[in-house]
Amino acid sequence: MSETPSLAPDPSRWKALVFIALAQLMVVLDATIVNIALPSAQQDLGISDGNRQWVITAYALAFGGLLLFGGRVADLWGRKRTFIVGLLGFAAASALGGAATGEAMLLGSRALQGAFGALLAPAALSLLAVMFTEARERAKAFGIYGAIAGGGGAVGLILGGFLTEYLDWRWTFYVNIPFAVVAAVGAYLVVREPAEGRNPSPLDVPGVVLSTLGLVALVYGFTRAESAGWTDDWTLAMFAISVALLAGFVLVEAFVKHPLLPLRVMTERNRGGVYLSLGLAVIAMFGLFLFLTYYLQIVKGYSPVKTGFAFLPMIIGMITGSTQIGTRLMTRVPPRLLMGPGFLTAAIGMLLLTQLETDSSYAGLILPAQLLLGLGMGTAFMPAMSLATHGVQPRDAGVASAMVNTSQQVGGAIGTALLNTIAASATTAYVAAHAAGATSPQAQRVLELRAMVEGYTTAIWWAVGILAVAAALAVTLITTGRPGSAAPQASSDGAGDEDQVQVPVLAH
Template sequence: MSETAQVQPDPRRWKALAFIAIAQLMVVLDSTIVNIALPSAQADLGISDGNRQWVITGYALAFGGLLLFGGRIADLWGRKRAFTIGLIGFAGASALGGAAVNEAMLLGSRALQGAFGALLAPAALSLLAVMFTESRERAKAFGIYGAIAGGGGAVGLILGGFLTEYLDWRWTFFVNIPFAVVAATGAFLVIREPAGTRNGNSLDIPGVVLATLGLVSLVYGFTRAESDGWTASVTIGLFVAAVVLLATFALVESKVRSPLLPLRVVADRNRGGVYMSLGLAIIAMFGLFLFLTYYLQAIKGYSPVQTGFAFLPMIAGMVIGSTQIGARLMTRVPPRLLMAPGFLLAAVGMLILTQMAIDSSYVGLVLPAQILLGLGMGTAFMPAMSLATYGVQPRDAGVASAMVNTSQQVGGAIGIALLNTIAASAATAWATSHAAEAGTLGKIAFANQTAVHGYATAIWWAVGILILAAVIVITLVNTGHQGGDPITSSGEDGQEDVPIPVFAH
């Protein structure tokens, strides 16, 4: 390999990482920060109970539906440009949401946030993929990124609770503006995208339409399943439409010259294993955030701020697992030996939470469970984030990154719909079979006991889902540790790409 084939790493890449991390934190925390503020916003703007879900769903649909499109735009137009435009657009949408004077304005701002987030998130991850190619540096960079990706949702709960309780719900939107300004300024000044990493092909318009409509149908299908039931005609219709659209998308991608999602990206067994296991882990995690928030506030009487701070041990565990365990071992052991044990450790933490009761103590039950969950997820997320883009052709880094975010977004939608439905069904069944106890326990105590039984039942399912994620990792992820030296790769068009890492075996 010639000396001229090597691309020297940008000396400012660590400064760039700081600004990429700020942007990623903003996107991740925004998936939960508005949840706590929603009751206040609903009352202030007169949003009906039937429409309040669209404050969450509008963001999820735009974000999940446009991720592949956003990832490919980053590959085509440049990741730095996509990153900066995404930040500016997200800040503008946040300002619009904070200044909302009616329901339509708020819902529109959330959809715009999702659209610009779909451009920003894959651009951020793909920038890391092309800027950090040396194995040890890559481990550190993705350790930081993995900790943010895993713990950002819990940070959103803390920040959302604080802003809502002490300021105003509008600040859950306005708080994004300084994040975006700092990150965009830093991107303009210090981020330098390596030369030769763009994809110069044209945009696959049929693929964009099919992927967007298919993902929107899938995410919305799970949302409607939660509200209308799994057997409702609208729910079934959305799932059928999603299957048809995504199957057609796969067929189109195998035929066109410049596909939106090159099938080589997802056909690799290691990346496929990462996408599936990450999606399953997010199903379990989003369900946990939902039920633990309900448990702490409705059953234990915590305030929004207290609830947010109650999640701090999980965040600390994720940071330690990602930066001190995952990052240190990623260059020495195969990813499956970090990911599978990480998911299993998180499953043990979930298992502890299945024992929750009305009178359970935070220190005796919730605290140890959160520590184990955080350590396990942090250890697993970090190598998973890296492996999802490791060895991919640089010109495909954006769309490979988008697949990571897509698996997380779809996993989150499934987690909320599936586990909430399971909890509701279990609660109803328990209340029916224990109706005679209602008079003995009292109305409030009986309602609380019913709810806790539902939460515990759903968390049992989350335990099984995390075990399944570990099994998928053990079965599909078979690569060696990520400690190899960069090599050059030739693209399909015969042009030499910049160096990319290979796995050591």
């Protein structure tokens, strides 16, 4: 029996969306809110320069490594239950981080945040997938969700700057507690999830071990590359270990009776296109957050709060692109005609930022670039989030949702490491080429700033190319028509017509 009819008339799903969106905002902004608070926390707790990166890395490793496991737990244990446990665990871990008295306590709390986030994020997205099945309602719901997923990082920069400057770095942790408690209580009261959507199959333990260790090695490899270099022995060893573990994971999943990640979830053309194109887009966006934050604070001399508010045009653009453009057009045009042009619009915004100079005007260059970036990414994110669970059976919705979160998390790790390395190399080359002319302290400072901006613009050129590739992949791989436009064809994921009957939302 399909679960769609039992969910369609439930009026509480719109109330549930509020709490799901609130939880998603908390998880996404937590990826950036701590960045601005990190210098203060480092000084207060006596964390060394060599270890400070672990405040960010511990969260990324636990989150990225456990996402597939978290998605499977949601399918097995129930999405509502997993969602609430993830929220309460995230709140407890945040309280631990805010009360940290030393380095170990802070790093442990960040790892716990990542672990509970890995439960929470796929449960949230899969709840939307099974609660909103009518095309127009699904478009509105995923428009809101896509805007939050895209703009939450920038919100984190604003909130982090405000809390750090006017309160204390500890409040970047404590602020999660009311978010989580309100979302958990609301979800308990209004979320309705029928039992037939669960997957009672036994847990694939070898798959859990291989995927978790493989993803942890991959994320750590890129994180280490940023600080130690791409040719560092441990960096190369992490990449080699990751390839071996993930290859073993794919092999196990092909033959095990109850796989953690059914290969049909990954290999279906449209979902594969979403995972690839979205992962590439996140590579570009994470690099941009990093470069613009440093440019505004170091080159332009902005305070943390002013830096955070300087990202407002991007947030406005994302909300507009997702809720106004994406939502209105999603039921009228195929998703590829939103994702492809959306990524290209973002690439044009990124292209403007290649013209950055030390004295560039915020209003004349950075603001319009951010608006274009936000509009493009917001328009593309909304159908991408909806397509992440395209054609899957409800029992696989959790792990399909985990895959899109995994592509974002791995994309973020790659973007931070790859683009930062490119920027650092370009900065070093610029200093070497112009050092002879810097004979006074003032001239040396000017040279340093110019070299820094040269590094940023060089890396941003790469981000432009990455977004163009994301657009090409979206247009080429994603072939589904607009929702409800035609009778669905047989799914290429090997699941046959059953997939289309259970979630009859997006027609091929």
